[in-house]
Amino acid sequence: MNFLQLAWKSISGNGLRSWVVALSALVVAAFALFGTLLLRGAATSLELAAERLGADIVVVPDGAQTEMEGALLMGHPASFWMPEENLQKLAAVPGVEAVSPQVYLATLVGAACCSASEMFMVAYDPQSDFTLRPWLEKTLPGGLAEGEVVGGDFISATEPNDGILVYGTTVRLTGNLEPTGSGLDQSLFFTMDTARQLAVSSWVNAEEPLIIPPDQVSAIMVKTTPGADVEKVAVEILRTVPGVFPVASADLFQSSRAQLKSLLNTVVIMMALLWPIAIALIGMVYLMAANERRRELGMLRALGATKRFIAQSLLTEASLLALCGAAVGIFVAVLAIYLFRRLIINSLGVPFLLPSPGSLALQIAIGLLLAMASVFLAALLPAIKVSRQDPAVAMRE
Amino acid sequence: MNKVMGGLMVLFALVLAIAPAFTDCQSHGKMLTTADGRSIAMKCHWAGIAEIAAAVPLGLAGIYAMFGRRKDTLRFAGIVGASSALMGILLPTILIGTCANPSMICNVLMRPTLLASGILALVSSAALIMTAREPQFAPAGVAA
Numbered sequence: 217m218n219f220l221q222l223a224w225k226s227i228s229g230n231g232l233r234s235w236v237v238a239l240s241a242l243v244v245a246a247f248a249l250f251g252t253l254l255l256r257g258a259a260t261s262l263e264l265a266a267e268r269l270g271a272d273i274v275v276v277p278d279g280a281q282t283e284m285e286g287a288l289l290m291g292h293p294a295s296f297w298m299p300e301e302n303l304q305k306l307a308a309v310p311g312v313e314a315v316s317p318q319v320y321l322a323t324l325v326g327a328a329c330c331s332a333s334e335m336f337m338v339a340y341d342p343q344s345d346f347t348l349r350p351w352l353e354k355t356l357p358g359g360l361a362e363g364e365v366v367g368g369d370f371i372s373a374t375e376p377n378d379g380i381l382v383y384g385t386t387v388r389l390t391g392n393l394e395p396t397g398s399g400l401d402q403s404l405f406f407t408m409d410t411a412r413q414l415a416v417s418s419w420v421n422a423e424e425p426l427i428i429p430p431d432q433v434s435a436i437m438v439k440t441t442p443g444a445d446v447e448k449v450a451v452e453i454l455r456t457v458p459g460v461f462p463v464a465s466a467d468l469f470q471s472s473r474a475q476l477k478s479l480l481n482t483v484v485i486m487m488a489l490l491w492p493i494a495i496a497l498i499g500m501v502y503l504m505a506a507n508e509r510r511r512e513l514g515m516l517r518a519l520g521a522t523k524r525f526i527a528q529s530l531l532t533e534a535s536l537l538a539l540c541g542a543a544v545g546i547f548v549a550v551l552a553i554y555l556f557r558r559l560i561i562n563s564l565g566v567p568f569l570l571p572s573p574g575s576l577a578l579q580i581a582i583g584l585l586l587a588m589a590s591v592f593l594a595a596l597l598p599a600i601k602v603s604r605q606d607p608a609v610a611m612r613e
Numbered sequence: 614m615n616k617v618m619g620g621l622m623v624l625f626a627l628v629l630a631i632a633p634a635f636t637d638c639q640s641h642g643k644m645l646t647t648a649d650g651r652s653i654a655m656k657c658h659w660a661g662i663a664e665i666a667a668a669v670p671l672g673l674a675g676i677y678a679m680f681g682r683r684k685d686t687l688r689f690a691g692i693v694g695a696s697s698a699l700m701g702i703l704l705p706t707i708l709i710g711t712c713a714n715p716s717m718i719c720n721v722l723m724r725p726t727l728l729a730s731g732i733l734a735l736v737s738s739a740a741l742i743m744t745a746r747e748p749q750f751a752p753a754g755v756a757a
Binding site for chain 1: 713715716721722724725728732733736
């Protein structure tokens with residue numbers, strides 16, 4: 217009988233002990249992986265959403281910062297306006313290279329004239345736009361014509377011929393953008409001309425008209441000149457253009473970043489509590505098992521088994537249990553995060569994007585190693601102690 | 614092992630049967646209004662009702678697994694459990710489905726709960742079938 221067979225016999229012969237050790241490894245692996253996937257998924261999504269915006273500074277009406285972040289990150293419909301003349305004022309600020317307006321709209325709630333309820337919509341100016349164009353060019357090299365729209369990753373056509381009903385008018389969905397895990401995935405993008413066309417036809421076709429105040433825009437995207445200090449340009453905008461608030465790209469989504477930081481602290485604290493408890497519990501279980509099995513192991517030593525053989529069999533037993541427990545824990549964590557990601561996004565108020573297969577494999581490997589290392593560490597001391605005992609003394613006790 | 618797997622199967626059967634009552638759109642006051650003004654339940658509600666038909670054999674198989682001793686009985690319980698769990702997965706995904714809007718409560722909560730329970734019940738049933746396998750080698754003296 218080799219030490220692997222001995223370990224397997226010991227596992228199958230001690231049901232309760234095996235379950236306790238495997239469950240401890242399961243909890244450590246599942247919690248570590250769930251926490252890591254959640255935090256990394258949220259951080260990646262935040263970065264992607266900021267990158268998708270593509271502006272160095274987003275200028276919104278003063279007081280509308282939170283609403284703007286809620287719209288862009290969580291897809292909550294937003295409506296705020298500022299004079300279009302701010303475009304010229306902003307373009308004149310030193311360090312500003314380009315400006316482009318955007319109008320934020322939303323479909324009606326539970327109305328038959330709209331395919332989706334409370335859908336966030338962004339109208340952009342194709343002549344001056346520099347934020348959406350790079351993304352649109354990947355899917356639509358020719359750009360969007362009047363009556364055409366492009367959707368986030370979740371948007372799908374609900375009417376024949378790729379149609380979506382918006383304020384009683386059917387617009388054509390020409391493509392979808394890459395997923396970001398943020399509210400942009402459930403938003404619709406079209407040109408200002410399409411927005412105006414929808415506003416005009418909505419007076420006849422929709423339950424309520426779509427109102428776009430004349431000479432007003434919701435936000436202005438600002439691109440700074442190469443080498444310009446973005447923070448200084450933002451301060452200059454705040455000083456020279458009244459009634460607006462500039463948000464530098466590094467400061468975007470501050471509330472979500474703060475939420476993420478508190479989440480990270482919670483995960484770290486929980487892990488700091490959980491890990492030593494799991495190691496202590498497994499250590500205690502193995503210490504008890506080693507004491508229980510003193511005579512049995514003493515007999516093995518008397519029959520010629522070496523100290524190394526005894527220690528190896530105990531550590532193999534621990535590693536096998538850790539591997540099984542961690543594998544189940546990892547499966548449960550991945551399943552939970554994959555299936556419940558929308559619930560997590562809604563409950564925590566942070567965007568979330570599933571990691572790429574490569575990144576997921578790496579995180580799974582780390583979770584598995586962590587759980588196995590925990591059990592190995594916990595079982596090491598009892599294994600050494602029991603392997604060093606004198607067989608004659610052990611069998612007499 | 615069969616007692617643990619049986620217990621898990623009963624637990625997941627209870628989740629499959631009960632969870633839709635609290636997580637479908639109707640339980641959150643969302644219903645379809647027809648042209649004549651009547652309110653009717655959306656398809657997630659019917660998927661939830663149909664789940665009971667998958668949960669009952671799964672639960673019974675779990676009880677059999679908990680108290681059965683013969684390998685044949687355990688294997689049969691595992692096969693019934695796996696088939697029912699598979700049905701529990703297919704009902705809200707392919708056979709009936711849930712509401713179209715991905716942000717509705719049935720898609721956010723009911724569907725993931727049913728899928729998670731179905732997948733875990735499937736794994737438990739598969740583990741039960743594996744543990745109830747006949748020995749690979751015939752006992753000494755039986756071989757021809």
